[in-house]
Amino acid sequence: MLVVLLVGIAAVLAVRLTSAGDAAVTQTFTLIFTAIVVEALPFVLLGALVSAVIEVFVPDAAFQRLGRLPVGLQLPIAALGGFAFPVCECGSVPVARRLIRRGLDPSAGVAFMLASPIFNPIVLASTWVAYSSRGLAWQMVLGRGLVGLVLAIAAGWAIGTDGAQALLRKRADDEEVTHDHGSKLGAFAEHLGGDFLFMGKFLVIGAALAAAIQTVLPQSFIAGVARTPVIGSLGLMAVAYVASLCSEADAFVAVSFTQFPIGSQLAFLVFGPVLDFKLTFLYSAAFRNRFVIRLVAVAIPVTLAGSLVFEALLR
């Protein structure tokens, strides 16, 4: 750790002495990168905490009972369960992984993970507030909640069928900790620290990429396609992917995209909490590689269809 400390101090001195930190690019990157990590990391910690509680303190029998329910029942219940777990997307990933490991059907686990950042009271309330100024509060809340639920259930159904073994990425500390229960509190602490570190590093990488792209790539590159509903929706889904915003705040950004159709704004609000730069890395930490590819294959058409139907209904 002494070497790490010395390298850190050297890096700080090098940047300060060369004035590299004064450049606009460096300032913008630093601020956006740090802001994303500072805002999301406590949620990762909360997710790790809940995940550790599930692993250590919830008895196997509870998950066995849940696991025996028909998948057709587990899926919608899990998706609606997001309403009772109001955290951002960063917190739901470790929890979903742990739920699946403990015996919840993988389809239900994925549905819970994807629904909770959209179908939760804080996010729906912020959507209401943001769109109140445009007189579209309840339409946007309903649209976001419904399309988000449909997407979560469709993705859970499509991705979770292979079973937990094929879905989850195996981690070195999964078995080590489970078999080394000196005490329940000790096991809880190890799971908490392990999940926090494991998911946190992927958050840092994802946030760095999101900040780098926000720093160098102007959003106006997609402004020319704004008026076309299909291309506009795909364009704002791309912006949502790059921006990596928290789902509790993204409605206040979406409402500013006034040159885009309202359906495209809905696409931004549904797609972003399900798939963005930081989430891609968090998913890679929790699930095997093809998870993200299959999620993209479901999320893009479902979100696009939902946004077009929404647009048609509001006309």
Next chain:
Amino acid sequence: MRGPSSIKAVVLAVWAGFFVWLVASGEIYRYIGPRTYWVVVFGAVAAAAATLLIAITGRRTGGGVDLIGALAMLLPVVIVFAVPRPSLGALAASHKLSGVPITAGTFQPAALGPGEKVSFAEIEYASESSKYAATVGITDGYPVELTGFVTHPAGLAAGNFALTRFSIYCCAADAVPHSVTIAPRDDKSYPDDRWLTIEGHLQDVDGDYVLVPESIRSIEEPEDPYIR
């Protein structure tokens, strides 16, 4: 405490300390909006509690740890101390898609409260909606004082520049720029990112309100660089 546990505890302790420093120094508002302030306070308490728990129980348990991952986790803290007091400026403003949150005709205006002054957003809205301008009382010749940084967006008349300031909701990643066009009477130029306080009056130019300065003062970046 064994090696892996000590590394986990150190990373958590650094983050607990960093969260506390953000709050104690006031730097938190540079990165996070007031509505999500609680997230950082929660992070500080939870990370400190987790550090203590791992430190106390670490003797009895093991578990693996990823050293590269632990180093990656410390990167944001190192960067913040390498680049102190970073700010969003003209570059960030030019990359944002839109700073006008509301289109004309859809906005439901609210009158300003007692003591509230017209600021960037109100002037932007007034340029978009004459109904809003009438409600707030913005007219040709309306006196205003604005503090922001200089930007030069495309499409401005020669000699004009824009005064810009960001508003944030959750964090700096969702920052939205608000700009007002400045039409100076002299031909003095100002570089991007220079912070200015401008007193003057609004002028209606084909429905768009521009600020005609009566005085321009260069200032240091304010402690709180955002519109609240």
